[in-house]
Amino acid sequence: AREQTLVAVKPDGVQRRLVGQIIQRFEQRGFKLVGLKMLQVSEELLSEHYCQLRTKPFYPGLLRYMTSGPVVVMVWEGHNVVQMSRTMVGHTNPTEAQSGTIRGDFSIHISRNVVHASDSLEGAQREIQLWFQAKDLLDWDCCD
Numbered sequence: 001a002r003e004q005t006l007v008a009v010k011p012d013g014v015q016r017r018l019v020g021q022i023i024q025r026f027e028q029r030g031f032k033l034v035g036l037k038m039l040q041v042s043e044e045l046l047s048e049h050y051c052q053l054r055t056k057p058f059y060p061g062l063l064r065y066m067t068s069g070p071v072v073v074m075v076w077e078g079h080n081v082v083q084m085s086r087t088m089v090g091h092t093n094p095t096e097a098q099s100g101t102i103r104g105d106f107s108i109h110i111s112r113n114v115v116h117a118s119d120s121l122e123g124a125q126r127e128i129q130l131w132f133q134a135k136d137l138l139d140w141d142c143c144d
């Protein structure tokens with residue numbers, strides 16, 4: 001199915017100059033970029049984004065991590081993009097992530113795992129609405 005998903009380069013990914021390489025992987029795979037912005041995230045937005053994690057012991061550290069610098073957030077579109085971007089990103093815990101995945105190639109610790117990708121179609125729809133206004137998602141075409 002033609003889908004959209006939310007991918008975010010977390011503050012460690014921006015600080016380590018990995019934004020270009022991460023975008024390149026999605027472009028190379030054939031997905032279409034339809035939204036992109038860089039922002040310093042508020043705790044308010046994060047508490048919505050991570051609403052299922054608010055009670056976890058690592059949540060305060062997660063907030064500190066995610067507000068430690070700007071993030072680059074993107075919407076990618078394409079066939080099965082939700083599941084395929086999870087595969088490209090790799091396991092949440094970099095210890096388990098395969099080489100060839102973004103986390104498997106660029107990270108060693110779960111609390112600095114470089115990138116986020118929505119975990120389901122419903123999650124993607126929820127997160128896209130949370131991070132983007134509809135007018136900022138562009139419907140463009142060339143050859144797909």
Ligand code: CMP
Pocket residue numbers: 058062092110111112113115116117
């Ligand atoms: P992500 O899957 O993008 O969204 C939830 C985030 O919470 C996850 O990436 C990690 O950054 C973080 N996280 C999940 N589990 C842990 C944990 N046990 N310790 C620290 N951070 C975690």
